[in-house]
Amino acid sequence: MASFILNGRPVTVDADPAMPILWVVREKVGLSGTKFGCGIAQCGACTVHLDGQPVRSCSTSISQAEGREVTTIEGVAGPDGELSKVQQAWVSEQVPQCGYCQSGQIMSATALLRDNPSPTDADIDAAMSGNICRCGTYTRIRRAIKVAAGQEPPRTEAMGEEA
Amino acid sequence: MNDMSPEKKKSGLAKWSRRGFIGAGVLAGGGLLIGIGVRPGNPIGSLASKVAPGAGEQLVNSWVKIDMNNVVTAIVPHCEMGQGAHSVLAQMLADELDAAWDQVQVMQAPADGSYVVSDTARMFAAPFTLNAADWLEPTWDGLFTQLGKSMDLLITGGSSSIRTTGQNQMRIAGAAARQMLVGAAADAWGVPASEIATRDSVLTHEASGNSAPYSEFATAAAEQSMDHTPTLKTRDQYRLMGRSKARTDIPAKVNGTAEFGIDAVPEGLELSYAAVVRPPVPGTNVTAMDASRAEGMPGVLQILNMGNFVAVVADSYWQAQQAVNTVQIDWSQSESPVRTMDDQFAVFAAALDEAGETGGNQAAARGDAPAALAEAATVLEAEYRAPYLAHAPMEPLNCTAHVADGKCAIWTSTQVPLMARSEVASTIGIGADDITIHHPYLGGAFGRRLGSEYVAMAARVAQATGYPVKMIWSREEDTQKALYRCADMSRMRAGLSESGALVAYDSVFTQRHDPAEACVPAIYNIANTSVRVAEAELHLPFQAWRSVDHSQQGFFIESFIDEAAHAAGTDPLEYRLAMVENAPRHKAVLEKLAEISNWRGPNAEGTAKGVAIVESFGTIVAEVIEVDMTSGKPKMTNCWAVCDAGYVMNPDGFRNQIEGGIVFGLTAAMYGELELKDGAIVQSNFHDYKMLRMDEVPNIEVALINSGDVPVGGAGEPGLPPAAPALANAIFAATGRRLRELPIAKQFT
Numbered sequence: 078m079a080s081f082i083l084n085g086r087p088v089t090v091d092a093d094p095a096m097p098i099l100w101v102v103r104e105k106v107g108l109s110g111t112k113f114g115c116g117i118a119q120c121g122a123c124t125v126h127l128d129g130q131p132v133r134s135c136s137t138s139i140s141q142a143e144g145r146e147v148t149t150i151e152g153v154a155g156p157d158g159e160l161s162k163v164q165q166a167w168v169s170e171q172v173p174q175c176g177y178c179q180s181g182q183i184m185s186a187t188a189l190l191r192d193n194p195s196p197t198d199a200d201i202d203a204a205m206s207g208n209i210c211r212c213g214t215y216t217r218i219r220r221a222i223k224v225a226a227g228q229e230p231p232r233t234e235a236m237g238e239e240a
Numbered sequence: 241m242n243d244m245s246p247e248k249k250k251s252g253l254a255k256w257s258r259r260g261f262i263g264a265g266v267l268a269g270g271g272l273l274i275g276i277g278v279r280p281g282n283p284i285g286s287l288a289s290k291v292a293p294g295a296g297e298q299l300v301n302s303w304v305k306i307d308m309n310n311v312v313t314a315i316v317p318h319c320e321m322g323q324g325a326h327s328v329l330a331q332m333l334a335d336e337l338d339a340a341w342d343q344v345q346v347m348q349a350p351a352d353g354s355y356v357v358s359d360t361a362r363m364f365a366a367p368f369t370l371n372a373a374d375w376l377e378p379t380w381d382g383l384f385t386q387l388g389k390s391m392d393l394l395i396t397g398g399s400s401s402i403r404t405t406g407q408n409q410m411r412i413a414g415a416a417a418r419q420m421l422v423g424a425a426a427d428a429w430g431v432p433a434s435e436i437a438t439r440d441s442v443l444t445h446e447a448s449g450n451s452a453p454y455s456e457f458a459t460a461a462a463e464q465s466m467d468h469t470p471t472l473k474t475r476d477q478y479r480l481m482g483r484s485k486a487r488t489d490i491p492a493k494v495n496g497t498a499e500f501g502i503d504a505v506p507e508g509l510e511l512s513y514a515a516v517v518r519p520p521v522p523g524t525n526v527t528a529m530d531a532s533r534a535e536g537m538p539g540v541l542q543i544l545n546m547g548n549f550v551a552v553v554a555d556s557y558w559q560a561q562q563a564v565n566t567v568q569i570d571w572s573q574s575e576s577p578v579r580t581m582d583d584q585f586a587v588f589a590a591a592l593d594e595a596g597e598t599g600g601n602q603a604a605a606r607g608d609a610p611a612a613l614a615e616a617a618t619v620l621e622a623e624y625r626a627p628y629l630a631h632a633p634m635e636p637l638n639c640t641a642h643v644a645d646g647k648c649a650i651w652t653s654t655q656v657p658l659m660a661r662s663e664v665a666s667t668i669g670i671g672a673d674d675i676t677i678h679h680p681y682l683g684g685a686f687g688r689r690l691g692s693e694y695v696a697m698a699a700r701v702a703q704a705t706g707y708p709v710k711m712i713w714s715r716e717e718d719t720q721k722a723l724y725r726c727a728d729m730s731r732m733r734a735g736l737s738e739s740g741a742l743v744a745y746d747s748v749f750t751q752r753h754d755p756a757e758a759c760v761p762a763i764y765n766i767a768n769t770s771v772r773v774a775e776a777e778l779h780l781p782f783q784a785w786r787s788v789d790h791s792q793q794g795f796f797i798e799s800f801i802d803e804a805a806h807a808a809g810t811d812p813l814e815y816r817l818a819m820v821e822n823a824p825r826h827k828a829v830l831e832k833l834a835e836i837s838n839w840r841g842p843n844a845e846g847t848a849k850g851v852a853i854v855e856s857f858g859t860i861v862a863e864v865i866e867v868d869m870t871s872g873k874p875k876m877t878n879c880w881a882v883c884d885a886g887y888v889m890n891p892d893g894f895r896n897q898i899e900g901g902i903v904f905g906l907t908a909a910m911y912g913e914l915e916l917k918d919g920a921i922v923q924s925n926f927h928d929y930k931m932l933r934m935d936e937v938p939n940i941e942v943a944l945i946n947s948g949d950v951p952v953g954g955a956g957e958p959g960l961p962p963a964a965p966a967l968a969n970a971i972f973a974a975t976g977r978r979l980r981e982l983p984i985a986k987q988f989t
Contacts, residue, residue, distance in 0.1 A: 093538060093559070100558040104513070109503035110496020112683070114634050115715040116561075119926035122634055150496035160495065167494040171486060171892055174900055175322030176493030177500060177634040177683030202935035209926060211634045211684050212322045213903025215937040217896070 084152030094140035110150035121208030124181035150180035166221040169231035174212035271307040272458040310455040321682035325401040327487040335480035336414030338438035351657030351677040399857035399954025415470035424460035484892035501653030514711040515560035518721035520920035521574040528570040534563040578779035588729035595774035607768035612744035616735025625981040626792040628914040629725035635683020639698035642708035653682040660692035667696040687784040723783030740808025750776035758789035764819040787957040794961025798852035837864035837880040850969025852962035858953030859885040863962040867970040876938040885953035901959025909964035
């Protein structure tokens with residue numbers, strides 16, 4: 078049995094202590110926003126927060142979460158579903174393409190901005206380089222982080238724009 | 241190919257662009273349902289011609305619903321894999337319909353032939369057959385039969401969704417619906433239809449003061465006679481097309497609720513999970529298996545020797561993967577002579593040797609290239625190589641399947657739901673009508689999910705178990721045991737005149753897939769051109785990879801053109817400009833690129849720039865990459881791109897696709913390589929099959945040109961082909977070192 082706090086709620090599941098948090102959350106709890114990408118902590122698609130720190134849940138066993146707080150993408154928005162500043166910036170900058178990596182990207186960016194509300198480009202590089210986006214949305218992710226940090230204005234939907 | 245003028249080669253599109261067949265019906269509960277089928281005469285990218293004979297006869301159906309709450313639902317036949325098709329196709333439909341954008345929904349068309357052909361088509365059949373004689377072409381005979389067969393062409397690829405479905409179905413559906421609503425209102429109000437205005441899903445007759453939401457006439461509209469060539473808007477009338485409307489799929493992609501194939505949790509089914517091991521060398525089979533260690537492992541339910549793969553089924557994917565990793569498998573010997581990439585390139589070289597200077601199959605010819613080469617003042621020769629590449633979508637290949645009571649249900653990410661269904665049908669011996677394919681969002685595809693072998697595998701496993709199974713490939717399986725962008729080799733010769741002008745061009749290479757014209761430097765006015773193919777066997781199985789042949793040919797051709805420019809002592813961008821003098825669109829793209837990249841100004845300290853231009857999938861894209869070589873290794877600092885797609889339906893969505901294509905192309909250029917050892921792929925996961933990351937990607941600026949009255953071009957692929965040559969050309973400008981093979985990073989260690 079493994080007991081931990083998932084997105085603010087206590088959870089107890091019957092799982093092998095060695096099973097990665099990723100698979101416990103996806104298959105045992107049924108929250109599928111956290112994604113499997115590589116299984117070896119190389120791509121960041123599975124990023125969750127463990128006591129607030131970003132970890133690669135594909136390579137972190139559930140035993141390490143015992144009694145601790147796990148936050149997934151489903152726990153980022155407010156209780157009424159209101160998107161966080163980071164999520165809002167992801168929308169205003171129209172970041173996602175396929176979207177598969179974006180849960181992990183948002184978890185990494187959320188941790189970055191909580192610890193460093195005004196990151197430099199180098200800070201963004203350091204915090205985000207563990208997350209691969211195969212669709213290549215990196216320039217938009219960078220801009221969205223700056224928007225969420227208040228360093229750049231959000232692009233409102235560009236109605237009337239002719240190319 | 242006699243005429244290589246890019247203007248002429250597209251002339252096929254306009255003739256039939258408004259030719260569709262339209263059917264209407266009343267929704268249960270009231271409201272209007274309109275279906276549009278079109279027989280495009282143009283290739284849906286040339287992918288379709290590859291996968292289905294007679295692909296010119298493609299038929300894809302799509303629908304529009306207007307319900308009693310005034311909500312418009314666009315039922316989109318294409319899948320959403322990140323390219324934004326769902327959203328922009330709805331945008332095109334809603335514009336012609338004059339619908340309120342915030343009351344438009346998108347629905348994925350089901351991949352179900354019986355739904356497509358029988359129930360819905362039956363509803364369409366009455367009005368359709370009644371007035372068929374007025375407009376039906378003779379070739380529509382047997383239409384409904386053909387529809388069923390041809391629906392296998394429900395395909396997403398070839399940068400084609402906007403160009404085909406958008407232009408020829410969604411817009412027509414929207415325009416037809418609008419005209420029928422107007423007709424119904426005119427009848428009810430007793431006013432001329434021409435006096436009724438539509439805007440934001442409301443009908444208005446100013447003189448009489450009448451006004452009503454679409455929903456009020458949605459049911460009556462279904463009784464209206466239909467104009468099969470409804471009047472489409474001109475560009476000055478667009479309200480949604482050409483605008484950067486926010487994508488409808490994005491909100492769900494930022495809060496974890498978007499459902500991808502791998503997330504499928506079929507209602508009422510308790511899933512088990514399968515991990516698989518496929519042959520390390522393609523085409524080999526299991527000859528012996530020792531699964532004794534796996535048998536006792538926790539959660540393991542079944543260990544299956546499937547002949548050409550091994551599956552372990554367990555209570556969780558992780559348990560299944562742990563267990564399958566312990567299975568010892570002996571594989572049969574491969575008959576392929578290729579054990580290493582040196583072997584593969586030797587196979588290519590032998591084919592090119594045999595073709596010599598004039599042999600092979602002629603892909604394109606103009607003038608007399610051999611004679612012009614013989615007479616040229618200078619002849620350049622070069623051999624270029626490109627490696628095998630994996631698609632590596634972030635969502636590993638997976639499929640959930642349940643086979644029971646003679647029926648099969650599938651949940652998977654696929655670009656070709658109905659071809660997947662056919663493959664499942666032929667694999668497990670269940671009729672297509674008894675197979676249901678559910679296909680939610682794709683976590684990337686890039687061509688990989690045009691192949692369906694993983695779907696058939698899951699169906700086999702589920703048939704063997706009898707209970708529902710979710711099969712997930714490990715990243716290692718996805719990297720090493722899949723389908724691939726092919727390696728290739730090209731030998732090229734260029735003849736330059738005394739003044740350095742390119743007067744003769746000859747190339748011979750070994751791989752030709754799609755698009756057929758990718759190997760031809762057709763955008764340039766070169767008087768004598770010969771392009772030849774000397775086919776050679778591939779060791780790894782082929783699958784179209786984003787931009788397909790342009791991914792190698794773009795690098796070959798645009799690097800070699802750069803060599804010619806430098807040999808001529810001419811600036812590479814000016815050299816290209818001189819060769820597109822009679823092609824105003826290409827010229828404008830290059831001029832704009834020179835401007836935004838400050839090409840003609842001084843380079844920033846320590847940097848150099850390279851340029852490339854490729855027209856692919858109907859869109860011209862030119863790129864400049866700026867590279868900093870001061871550390872001795874390439875550091876990409878900036879990328880400027882100028883695109884002319886004729887007309888861009890959603891500028892921000894288009895830019896996102898171009899940005900993505902550039903990063904995809906630069907990733908391949910810097911790192912992309914699959915090596916072989918004993919015939920098996922060496923690279924296994926993202927630590928050795930590397931991707932560009934946040935700290936390595938240059939700033940990217942994309943400028944768009946709407947050049948006007950030409951067919952609309954694609955978005956998903958055209959950003960990619962110029963990226964690699966622009967980078968290699970920049971490195972040449974910085975170092976004088978010409979890179980004739982990829983990837984680049986390892987050449988600077």
